[in-house]
Amino acid sequence: MTTSPPSPDDVPSIPDDVWDRFVQDSEAEIRASAPKEPSARARMVTERLRQQDEEAARRGKRRGRGNLPPARPEGWRTGPAVYGVEERGHRRGRWLGLIGVLAAVGVLLFALNPGWALDSMRGGDGGAAQDSTPLPIETAEPTSAPSKEPFPGTPTLQDPFAGSPAKQYADGAAGIVPPKARPAGWMTSAQVTSALKDVKAYLVDTNLDPATLRGERPDAALGMLDPSQRETRTRFETAFREPTEKNDPLRLAVRFKPSEVALAGDVVKARGRMAFTKGKDRAVVVHADYTFVYPVVKAGSGSTEVARTIIRRILDVEFPDPSRYRVTPGKFAITRYDDDIANSACSVHDGWLHPQFASDASQGDDADRSGPTVDPYDRSRDLAAERSGPGDCGTVSRT
Numbered sequence: 001m002t003t004s005p006p007s008p009d010d011v012p013s014i015p016d017d018v019w020d021r022f023v024q025d026s027e028a029e030i031r032a033s034a035p036k037e038p039s040a041r042a043r044m045v046t047e048r049l050r051q052q053d054e055e056a057a058r059r060g061k062r063r064g065r066g067n068l069p070p071a072r073p074e075g076w077r078t079g080p081a082v083y084g085v086e087e088r089g090h091r092r093g094r095w096l097g098l099i100g101v102l103a104a105v106g107v108l109l110f111a112l113n114p115g116w117a118l119d120s121m122r123g124g125d126g127g128a129a130q131d132s133t134p135l136p137i138e139t140a141e142p143t144s145a146p147s148k149e150p151f152p153g154t155p156t157l158q159d160p161f162a163g164s165p166a167k168q169y170a171d172g173a174a175g176i177v178p179p180k181a182r183p184a185g186w187m188t189s190a191q192v193t194s195a196l197k198d199v200k201a202y203l204v205d206t207n208l209d210p211a212t213l214r215g216e217r218p219d220a221a222l223g224m225l226d227p228s229q230r231e232t233r234t235r236f237e238t239a240f241r242e243p244t245e246k247n248d249p250l251r252l253a254v255r256f257k258p259s260e261v262a263l264a265g266d267v268v269k270a271r272g273r274m275a276f277t278k279g280k281d282r283a284v285v286v287h288a289d290y291t292f293v294y295p296v297v298k299a300g301s302g303s304t305e306v307a308r309t310i311i312r313r314i315l316d317v318e319f320p321d322p323s324r325y326r327v328t329p330g331k332f333a334i335t336r337y338d339d340d341i342a343n344s345a346c347s348v349h350d351g352w353l354h355p356q357f358a359s360d361a362s363q364g365d366d367a368d369r370s371g372p373t374v375d376p377y378d379r380s381r382d383l384a385a386e387r388s389g390p391g392d393c394g395t396v397s398r399t
Contacts, residue, residue, distance in 0.1 A: 085232050085334055135168045137177050138273040138379075141289075145378030148398065155306035157264055160295030164308060164399070165377045166269040169293065172208050175270030176200045176290060184276060185284040186321040192276060192284065195319050198224055198332065199274065199286045206253040207292050207313065208268055215255050215352070226331035243351030250353065251339060254311060256296060257352040264295040264306045272379070284319040285335070291379055296355050307355045308399045310342040310376040314383060338383050342376030346393035373397055 146165040153162035161167045169175055178196035181189045205212060205221040212218045217240045225233045239247040249255060256263070272290030279285040291312045297303055316336035320327050345354035371394025374381065 085229075085336065132167050134170060135271065138271060139179075140273070142378075142380040144380055145375045155264075155295060155308065157297070157304055157306060160264040160267075160306045160308070161269060161293065164293065166271070166293035166308075166310075169269035169271040169291075171267050172270060173200070173204050175272070176203055176274070178274050179276065185278040185282040185319075186323065187284050187319065194330075195284060195286060195332070196274065196276065198330070199288055199315075199317060202317075203288060203290060203313075203315070207290070207311070208270070210266075212253050213256055213263065213268075213294075214258050218253050221252070224331060226328050226333045228327065229333045232334055239351065243349065245349040248349060249351045250341065251337065254292065254294070255352050256294070257354070258299060260299055260352070261296040261355055262299045264297045267295075269293040279318060281324055282321040286317050286319070286332075288313070288315045288317075289379070291377070294355075298357065303359075305357055305359055307343065307357045309344055309353055309355045310396075310399060312340045312376070312379070312383070314338040340374075340376070340381075340383055340386075342374075342396045343399045371395070 151163055151165055151167065153159070155162050155164070161169075178193075178200055181192040181196060183189050184192055187195065202221045202224050205218045209218065222233065222236060225236075227233070235247060236249070236252050239249040239252065243249050270290055270292050272288065274286065274288045276284060276286045289312070291310060294309045294311070295306050296309065297306055314336070315334065315338075317332040318335050319332050322329065341353070343355050345356065348354050372386070373395040374386070375397045376399065
């Protein structure tokens with residue numbers, strides 16, 4: 001129940017000497033916390049550190065980057081390039097308040113009327129409000145999972161990301177932000193910019209495009225693959241025609257069966273990072289690691305129950321030096337793809353995602369969930385290490 005702010009007649013008067021001291025302390029706090037212009041030396045040190053950070057990023061000094069497979073063509077200008085692909089497993093499984101004067105005023109108001117102050121902090125509805133402030137761009141590998149504490153609530157049609165860290169993720173393609181380009185390998189800065197745009201377009205077409213999400217083949221993405229990488233391209237094309245457990249189109253694209261589920265709204269949340277580095281023989285290697293969150297409802301039932309499916313994809317692509325290998329300009333080769341799917345039926349391999357709803361929990365999942373319990377929002381998880389554990393079908397701690 002919301003309590004009205006105290007009227008002037010109800011608020012106890014404050015002695016003059018107490019009020020004078022409060023004002024003096026507040027002024028002193030403001031002067032002490034006022035920003036100061038950094039010295040010339042401080043600015044120089046800051047700039048040097050920034051340059052060092054950029055240099056470290058250029059060299060790809062991040063955990064796991066050293067594991068990229070070399071994946072070399074057979075010979076120098078001898079014919080179509082033959083790439084090795086590292087195909088990993090497929091698991092189905094705020095603004096801070098001002099500390100000075102505002103804090104002192106808050107203490108004073110709390111002392112005068114604690115009930116009104118507490119209710120105002122809750123937003124006037126007696127419940128906890130979830131912070132929806134967008135997160136800054138992810139530029140390095142996270143070291144831990146997001147806390148569960150700041151994310152209360154249950155998803156609804158009006159707020160399908162309530163109770164989820166994805167509330168603070170960017171919307172759709174806005175969450176895929178390529179890094180600033182620079183010359184690398186055989187590419188100029190402009191060519192690197194073009195390559196990064198191509199990788200983003202590939203991710204958008206396979207994970208965010210509405211036509212792909214309802215089951216259409218992502219021809220634009222398939223067209224970006226170098227024709228010389230015949231085996232990988234043929235496998236993907238076959239997967240869309242005849243999906244099986246081994247040839248699963250979900251390895252490439254996100255697909256929901258329209259007769260079964262529909263998106264709750266038109267927003268898919270995305271968060272992750274992209275980086276590039278010089279590979280072997282002056283090739284340019286682009287590494288992408290993104291998590292996508294899809295809110296869905298049962299199709300055609302009028303149900304208002306919202307479930308979420310979370311998919312993390314790790315993708316490495318390579319742009320070989322055309323002066324050394326026979327390649328197709330503007331195309332790239334996939335050298336690694338890995339994914340982790342949270343909240344989809346484990347034992348169904350028909351090429352579609354099958355989200356599980358809380359109302360169906362009593363029916364259980366027909367798969368043997370022998371895998372570990374994981375947090376699908378934990379972007380610090382090493383997917384490659386998890387593949388060495390027992391079972392691919394585990395349990396998620398939240399969706």
